[in-house]
Amino acid sequence: MTTTQQIAAGQTTEPTKVQGPLGSLLSLVMDIGLPLGTYYLLKNAFGVDVITALIVSGLVPAARTIWTTVRSGKPDQFALAVLIVTVISIPITLLTGSPTFMLAKEGLGTATLGIYIAVMALRQQPVMTAAFKPFIANSVRKSAAWDEFMVSSPAFRALLVRANMVWAIGFVVEVAARLLIVFTQPFDTAVWATNIPLYVTIVGCSIVQRRWLVPVAAMVNTAAGEK
Structure with a gap:
C-alpha cells in the first residue's frame, strides 16, 4: 500500500x-x-x-x-x-x-524509480552507489580505494552499473506484480498483499546483486590491504 x-x-x-x-x-x-x-x-x-x-x-x-x-x-x-x-x-x-x-498509483512511483535507475546506469552514473558504498567501503582506506576506482577504473564502474540494473529491473517487475494483485484479488486482500512484491524484490535483488558486488568488494579490499 x-x-x-x-x-x-x-x-x-x-x-x-x-x-x-x-x-x-x-x-x-x-x-x-x-x-x-x-x-x-x-x-x-x-x-x-x-x-x-x-x-x-x-x-x-x-x-x-x-x-x-x-x-x-x-x-x-x-x-x-x-x-x-x-x-x-x-x-x-x-x-x-x-x-x-x-x-x-503506488506503482507509478516505483516504476519511475526503476526507470530512473536504469537510465542513470546506462549513462554510467549508477545512482545506488551511495547505498552500496557504506556496506563495502566501511573504513577510511576502503573508502579512499572506492573513490579512486570510481575515477580510474571502467571495470569497477561497469560492475556497479550491472548491480544497479538488477534493482532497475526488479522495481519494474515489482510494479507488474503489484498491478496483478490489485486487479485480480479482493480489495481487502490487495490492501496487504500489495506489500509482498516489494519485499520479494528487495530480497531477490539483494541476492542477485552479489554476482557483481562481490568482485567490487574484492577490488576494494585488495587495494586497501584489508579483508
Missing part, C-alpha cells in the same frame, strides 16, 4: 548510517504495520469508508518521508516526487470514487 513512500524514506536517510535490528523493526512497523493497522481499524472498528481509510492510513508513511527529508537537511527529488504523486492521487481518488486507483 505504501511502496514508493517506503523507498523514498529509505532514499532520504543518511547512507553512512546502518540501522540496528531495533531500528529496522521500528521502520518495518512504521512503514507496513501501522498503516495497515490504521486502515483496518478505521474500516472495521469505526465503519469509515474504504477511500477515507486508505487516505488516512497513507498519511503515516508520507509523514515519515517528510521527516526523514527534513532530518537529512537536504532535499530529495525522488521523495518530493513521491509526495507530489500522493497529494495528487488523493483528490483524483475522491473524484473517481475508486479505491483501487489508490492502491494502483
Whole structure:
C-alpha cells in the first residue's frame, strides 16, 4: 500500500548510517504495520469508508518521508516526487470514487524509480552507489580505494552499473506484480498483499546483486590491504 513512500524514506536517510535490528523493526512497523493497522481499524472498528481509510492510513508513511527529508537537511527529488504523486492521487481518488486507483498509483512511483535507475546506469552514473558504498567501503582506506576506482577504473564502474540494473529491473517487475494483485484479488486482500512484491524484490535483488558486488568488494579490499 505504501511502496514508493517506503523507498523514498529509505532514499532520504543518511547512507553512512546502518540501522540496528531495533531500528529496522521500528521502520518495518512504521512503514507496513501501522498503516495497515490504521486502515483496518478505521474500516472495521469505526465503519469509515474504504477511500477515507486508505487516505488516512497513507498519511503515516508520507509523514515519515517528510521527516526523514527534513532530518537529512537536504532535499530529495525522488521523495518530493513521491509526495507530489500522493497529494495528487488523493483528490483524483475522491473524484473517481475508486479505491483501487489508490492502491494502483503506488506503482507509478516505483516504476519511475526503476526507470530512473536504469537510465542513470546506462549513462554510467549508477545512482545506488551511495547505498552500496557504506556496506563495502566501511573504513577510511576502503573508502579512499572506492573513490579512486570510481575515477580510474571502467571495470569497477561497469560492475556497479550491472548491480544497479538488477534493482532497475526488479522495481519494474515489482510494479507488474503489484498491478496483478490489485486487479485480480479482493480489495481487502490487495490492501496487504500489495506489500509482498516489494519485499520479494528487495530480497531477490539483494541476492542477485552479489554476482557483481562481490568482485567490487574484492577490488576494494585488495587495494586497501584489508579483508
